[in-house]
Amino acid sequence: MDELVSLCKRRGFVFPASDIYGGINGFWDYGPLGVALKNNIRDSWWRNTVECPPIGPDGEPVSIVGLDSAIIQNPKVWKASGHVDGFSDPMVDCTETKKRYRQDHLELLVPKSGEGLMYAFPENQPDLIAAKLKQARVDHSLFETVTLPEIPVSSYDRVVAPDSKNAGTLTPPRAFNLMFETYIGAIRHEDHKAYLRPETAQGIFLNYKNVLDTMRVKIPFGIAQIGKSFRNEVAPKNFIFRSREFEQMELEWFCPPDEAQTWYQFWKEQRMLWWLSLGINANNLIFRDHDADELAHYSNACVDIEYRYPFTFPGFGELEGIAHRGNYDLTAHQNHSRTKMEYFDQAAQLAAKEAGLDKEDIARKSRYIPHVIEPAGGLTRALLTILCEAFTPDETRPSKVVMKFKPNLAPITAAIFPLINKDGLPEIARGIYQKLRQKYTLQYDAKQSIGKRYARMDEAGTPYCFTIDGDTPQDHSVTVRDRDTAEQHRIAIDRVDEFLAEKMLS
Ligand code: ATP
Numbered sequence: 001m002d003e004l005v006s007l008c009k010r011r012g013f014v015f016p017a018s019d020i021y022g023g024i025n026g027f028w029d030y031g032p033l034g035v036a037l038k039n040n041i042r043d044s045w046w047r048n049t050v051e052c053p054p055i056g057p058d059g060e061p062v063s064i065v066g067l068d069s070a071i072i073q074n075p076k077v078w079k080a081s082g083h084v085d086g087f088s089d090p091m092v093d094c095t096e097t098k099k100r101y102r103q104d105h106l107e108l109l110v111p112k113s114g115e116g117l118m119y120a121f122p123e124n125q126p127d128l129i130a131a132k133l134k135q136a137r138v139d140h141s142l143f144e145t146v147t148l149p150e151i152p153v154s155s156y157d158r159v160v161a162p163d164s165k166n167a168g169t170l171t172p173p174r175a176f177n178l179m180f181e182t183y184i185g186a187i188r189h190e191d192h193k194a195y196l197r198p199e200t201a202q203g204i205f206l207n208y209k210n211v212l213d214t215m216r217v218k219i220p221f222g223i224a225q226i227g228k229s230f231r232n233e234v235a236p237k238n239f240i241f242r243s244r245e246f247e248q249m250e251l252e253w254f255c256p257p258d259e260a261q262t263w264y265q266f267w268k269e270q271r272m273l274w275w276l277s278l279g280i281n282a283n284n285l286i287f288r289d290h291d292a293d294e295l296a297h298y299s300n301a302c303v304d305i306e307y308r309y310p311f312t313f314p315g316f317g318e319l320e321g322i323a324h325r326g327n328y329d330l331t332a333h334q335n336h337s338r339t340k341m342e343y344f345d346q347a348a349q350l351a352a353k354e355a356g357l358d359k360e361d362i363a364r365k366s367r368y369i370p371h372v373i374e375p376a377g378g379l380t381r382a383l384l385t386i387l388c389e390a391f392t393p394d395e396t397r398p399s400k401v402v403m404k405f406k407p408n409l410a411p412i413t414a415a416i417f418p419l420i421n422k423d424g425l426p427e428i429a430r431g432i433y434q435k436l437r438q439k440y441t442l443q444y445d446a447k448q449s450i451g452k453r454y455a456r457m458d459e460a461g462t463p464y465c466f467t468i469d470g471d472t473p474q475d476h477s478v479t480v481r482d483r484d485t486a487e488q489h490r491i492a493i494d495r496v497d498e499f500l501a502e503k504m505l506s
Contacts, residue, residue, distance in 0.1 A: 071230075251267075
């Protein structure tokens, strides 16, 4: 991870926000290569979800429209959605080190005998605890691991917090709301308090009626949105994995209650296929179904798609959640706003009549508040995933590392190099560059040795470099170097366009 973070800074993928002022915890800036990569991931999601959505069970593309809703909404929205009262994490403080932890992110070594001290450590950090036990001269095998919420608060006096010397320094858990607050207008008064959205999903529920009334959509259909979300995370960590300002890609799929289970399975499969289409190795992705006690009270089912991050290795961490939310959100907004969210399903009514159902069943099938399946992924977390997946150490190369992005995601598709900056070579190289720059993201570079230029492109993850050399003026061909194999071969200048077009599709 340290090497990846340093490459990201060195090569302009991700910078700490407010870097020259010492940074600001939980915030990041995306540099020239980072924003290019992020936009390519975003565009792939939008294309795959809104412009060219998947084929549904009936053989036709499913119907999805896009949306871009405001980040700040009427604060009543967050009351209705449950975020004002419920969107909080239980936190414990260490009175000795002044550090604050999410209660469910602390693991605990508990003596199997039930007697003696317990040792807390941040999740997924077994090395830390091994060192601590060694220091305390305690045998690891005499302990078992649980999470902090599993023990009663009355036993906290026997817990040694991470980095603390003494037991009993952890406070009982307190709820900490994750929403960022702001004030609207000139007066800083409670009545003018508003929130930065902690998820993009609610903006979609707010516009469900608008979309239904203005677009010619029928249930089942979806509304998709990509945008910034803000959470005052107590412990932002693992680079951009958990930050306080991040981007989400969310789809709310509205369907008849009877079909929700079928669509839940459909979206589960489709979302995994999309992640695989980004070139992520299937061995690094898993589904993790939520246990019944993990589900929100309104949710019927939830599954996470998890990725094997370097900091969770050999385990996995969340990348996207796919939730069956029932009609919880639309019902909550109907109750709070007094706007009817019911849908009249003419086709279902006809079908029910034809099937000879009784009056009550016909009414139930044709008038309902739709159920919702929600695939909710992180865009900035997707960027991290693609960076981790692409990062390939290679001691044989001058750069020592190659970023193996798929050609259609790479921030720079190809580089055009004149071997030397004279003898007419720059003119030919610029000609190729000028001709193709409208179609591909190209970089023209005539400085430094060719080896140094290749090394820069390996770190930037540029899949192809075209070099114009002394033979080019005679044979009208160039050398193309493949980033992944470092192999080179010659192709005709006229074929460069076709070559790149083919690679972008693969
Ligand atoms: P967690 O339990 O880890 O706090 P969550 O389950 O609340 O996360 P969701 O509300 O389901 O997360 O958000 C959907 C997606 O948004 C997540 O799968 C993740 O990719 C992304 N996401 C959520 N919180 C953050 C964050 N603080 N930083 C970056 N991405 C995030």
